[in-house]
Amino acid sequence: MADLAIAPAREAAPESTAQLRHARMLSVGARCALPVALLLGIGFLAPLVAIFGYAFATPRSFDVFTSFTLANFATLFDTTNTVWLSFFWSCGLALLTVAILAVIAYPIAYGLNLVFGRWSALISVFFVFPLFVSENVRLYGWVLFFIKNGVLDGTLKWLGLSGGPEVLYTPGITLFGMVYTYLPFMLFPMTLGLALVPRDLVDAARDLGAGRLFIWREIELPLAMPGILIGMLLTFVLAIGATAEAKILGGQSIIVISHDIEIAFTYSQNWPLGSALAVLVTFFIGALTLFALSKLDLDRMLGRR
């Protein structure tokens, strides 16, 4: 009788300490997140609130939070406003950038996972390093390459040919610049995604006689999709916000949407209008990002299998 009474108590004891530790873990996790949450609250959300406030302020004024008008949005939604052209340019260029980068990066991501072996760490470093060089410097390097009497033109003339094509200051070169700048942002999520594909599954399919195309379409692509989607989303969003490519390489032959926002803030000194535009862009990007992120399991992607 006595034994029976004690036995359940003994069993309960370790469980309750485990529970206690678990309860403490909850609070530790939240406490660890606190500094980041505070930083982003002050530095990321608060400025968005400020932009939101400005978007409803009297045009060409600085009366934030003291005036309320929809005039800025009315100006933007006016069909004669050129911001829509900018918006379509930005979206179109961003979509093309994503499509081109997916094709360029896929073989490299595959190689980093399965072909390069011990070289893949070094090759990854070579792909990361350009991120640590200001995009201005890299894009200006392309100007020096493509410009009249530049590296390409000069080399072709030296070889006795008629010289290089005039590609600078066109929409095409802007697209080229975006593809160039955002390659790492497609490549690395894609590489993480392809790492999620279990190799024995592919081997099993091959042993059962599946063709290469079939394996790629039915196994590799669907299983690597989370990573590929993050890469696509990231490059799309960054390309929507890109300005340097259109300014440095494109020579302002087209005006992209972020450039319109900048113009409103700088040359035309119309902060409320610029803010209204920024609010629209933020909503567009925010909705897209939140939708895509809600579908992803980050623990699985980044290492907790």
Add this chain to the structure above:
Amino acid sequence: MGHRRTNAAIWTWTLFVLVAIYLPIVCGALASFNKSRYFGFPIKTYSTEWWQKTLDSIEIGMIVKTSISIALLVTVFSVVIATFGALAFARYEWKGRRFYQKLILLPIFFPQPVLGLAMLLGFNAVGIQTSWMTAVFAHMIWIVPVVTLVIAIQVYGFDPSLEEAAYDLGCSRTQVFREVTLPLLWPGIWSGMLFAFLLSWSNFPLSLYTTGADSTIPEWLYAKMVAGYTPMVPALGTMATLGAAGLLLAGGLIGLLLRRRAAA
């Protein structure tokens, strides 16, 4: 046979893309050694004159100092915040973790020119005068999330039972953190520090709006590219690139040592 041919094609393609990635950097380096003021290729006379001028310039000296100060402060603050952020991201199971994981990605997915402008508005709304110190804060908004992810990858590979064992042996929480958690996370923290410094060093869009009257290297380069090109532009650009490469090389070697020690 077909397999080998595919692998060769992948190698060729990757090397081709790498060459294309480094081509503009090489073009910049070439232009910086051009003696005449305007660029023409093939270069007629090479000289180190513009490098010397860049090194002697007092204005550039100040700009470099500003860039280094910002990057150093960003590194210190970001790594401390992001280490805890990474533990919350990957180590502990807590309510709201999934939401937090997504929240932290938002600044990375946000266009930086717009973020910079938003921060300028924010500073303006609360009456803070922008200077290089506000740029430190602005850089952190973007760099802390990146560094958190970098360290989180290390945290995922870490065995929580080691911490549990230390608790069971009677260690206090600070002791466990200092003696167990931190040494195991060092390689990740080190990579995070390198990322923080180098991303701040090369950042342009956030600096543009938040440095006020001060100027960083990428800002100065952009201003001169738009108006007033001299070979000092590619010269300083190449120096900044070489500086980053040197730091990455030194940091990478130290990181390898750290990893080896963590594994031992």
